[in-house]
Amino acid sequence: AQSVTQPDIHITVSEGASLELRCNYSYGATPYLFWYVQSPGQGLQLLLKYFSGDTLVQGIKGFEAEFKRSQSSFNLRKPSVHWSDAAEYFCAVGPLEYGNKLVFGAGTILRVKS
């Protein structure tokens, strides 16, 4: 069965510092991978996705993620965090042939200190 693990429940970084949020997945074939962000009182917003091709994908708001098949990872990175990035981040995996039935990780809450 597919699963997604986000090992960090909370992360606190200083504004301007770099960020890496970890995501590991378990899936039998090449997965489709996603990062979503949820700001307080908001819905889930797609940051970026990986389907195939270049393993480094760029997303919105200056985020990027790298797919590493050998490590079954899809970590999210940002070189310089802004206070507005404080939110909860969800990694998800999906076998899209089954109609967008995404499996989500538990989420990582990012706090940004000034």
Add this chain to the structure above:
Amino acid sequence: EPEVTQTPSHQVTQMGQEVILRCVPISNHLYFYWYRQILGQKVEFLVSFYNNEISEKSEIFDDQFSVERPDGSNFTLKIRSTKLEDSAMYFCASSELEATGELFFGEGSRLTVL
């Protein structure tokens, strides 16, 4: 920018009561979904809907749940007889195509069952 809207944002109900959560997907989208997140747990897939019928449902989506697209704009989730464990945030999502992973989520409806 088009968005998915959900009502109500928060509903409190007594155990055993029927609840209807409403969603207005993005107008040109064809695929509709409900996900839920119990407090402190992962976002979980409930059901997907296309062409006026359920295309896939999870084991959570038992006979107490139903979905409907009563007109050209609304997509509803009904829980016939709520249980305490139905308390959760329910997210509606829609997508234009099935195999893109580009789900657009609403802000969620928080259901509290007393």
